Amino acid sequence: MNRNGTIELETKPSVYGFAAVVGTKEGDGPLRDYFDYILEDVRVGEDSWEKSESMLQQYSLSMALSNCGLKEEDIDFAFAGDLMSQCTSSGYAIRGKDIPFIGLYGACSTMAESLCMAGIFAEKNIGKYCAAITSSHFCSAERQFRFPVNYGGQRTPTSQWTATASGCAIVSQHKDAPYIERVTIGKVLDKGVTDANNMGAAMAYAAYDTISRHLKNTNQEPNDFDYIVTGDLGQVGSDMLYELLAADGISIARNHKDCGLMLYDRERQDVHAGGSGCGCSASVLCGYFLRKLKQGELKKILFTATGALLSSIIVQQGESIPAIAHSVELTGAQEV
């Protein structure tokens, strides 16, 4: 039974295979050595950005399978979602594959949401191998949520750069690190942010709520983790998160990492407040953190991907932007 959204995965399912695929800009960033594949052309040979993004998910799935010696037909269930309306990238990526599919929508929290669900299905022995997949693409997302890229609109200092990237994790009951120990499911919170160019602010409170609940429900504190990892709060959202936690006497500044701040060199790569998009936390998790956990260089992290449930149409109607965050506690070696 859960405790205020926190679910204990007693069998500690393994993230048995994983892979991260990124675009050229992401492949030119500080984490370039950690990705399975860096695209030479972000169009991936397709004639639309939506189709390109869909290809990213197909790449990350096939590389995650290959990394652990599995085939598509070994996957019992796939959980996937993305930022595109009607989760286009995921639906078209999985189309025609002989894999039972559960479509998710959690905006940029989708890597954590899908990993929670894949972890639960593996833990409960519903599926032997369950895949969690997500993606984002700068060009498809900017066109949908803000302006077509060709328009060349000026970006505000609080804006974040939607990553062109995809991550896939395959969860099973193998005894191979990294392991999923516990997950905490997010709540939809809204503190009144209406600026579609300030996603970090919209998401900070959701991160605060989920991280606080996870720590409280599991009787842990930030120092129990090597890193408290957030999805893509960027600089603005990260600062807000510190303030919110500080008011409760909790400090994570020492061991906090934000995927949106890790993926790019903010100065050199001109990404303003940092990276964002489902693919941001997905590629940093599946490229960097899962690898470090597998290699034993990290013992334990709390991965909290945050999503701004931004709908252009309802924000244009004057509504503010709700957000959600889901947490996944991952360990690098089985705890005794």
Place this chain on the structure above:
Amino acid sequence: MNRNGTIELETKPSVYGFAAVVGTKEGDGPLRDYFDYILEDVRVGEDSWEKSESMLQQYSLSMALSNCGLKEEDIDFAFAGDLMSQCTSSGYAIRGKDIPFIGLYGACSTMAESLCMAGIFAEKNIGKYCAAITSSHFCSAERQFRFPVNYGGQRTPTSQWTATASGCAIVSQHKDAPYIERVTIGKVLDKGVTDANNMGAAMAYAAYDTISRHLKNTNQEPNDFDYIVTGDLGQVGSDMLYELLAADGISIARNHKDCGLMLYDRERQDVHAGGSGCGCSASVLCGYFLRKLKQGELKKILFTATGALLSSIIVQQGESIPAIAHSVELTGAQEV
């Protein structure tokens, strides 16, 4: 463990509470006596269709709770999704409620998808009460997928009428009919339909695949069920489903019901090929079928909601429309 997507729910969780809320047109149809609430004004006092649709979900959730004597704080997890881009109706409906939320996207299959997930969470004792919610609204959906309603575009004979409706089911381990016996998770299939006004055709093959798998995996035949219920294939899709199954020597014509054909009086209400939208199968399930199962008037149904994963943008780029269907086997009395 599953068998090709079919999951046995051994504890047979109960659909403990449920409610259906519909618009004026739906409330004027043949099922008018089965709904919990018929709106007098499909705007529900809101100033946009998206906000109105979000209210529908709030209504169906609060009525489902009230029907079984629960409160919002009793709900451990809510699974919800809808047709709006970024699942706007669901995110805003659940916003600010203190309920861990798992956002789904399955287009018109969402009532079955959410019920599968709520059933699994209840079966595995992850949550005591898990809600499955979805909705659609004629005016928000037509504007997004086809034309603004005010435009008054001519509708083709194959087109279906997006229902203004919402359904909510609350699943738990109580010993109260109806029960969820088994579920089968759908695969994303695409047989090349490109006409956004012919959703039934796009979805028929997905329904065929999931129903066939469910029957085969559970060693049952159509006559074992009072009804094989499809979500919203309408007349065109239902006819295609009969043909596809007939080629395998399976006949469901005798006991098939399609929610899209039940919700409206097609002649009198001018809905062409039938109803559609997440709210169509949701309201017919939560209004009619669950009630009949609870009252013992039905023994067993196979509820298969179908979703066309229609993305306007990628269809305009020349892509065809993939579809998915999920099945939920429901019984009215515990089988011995």
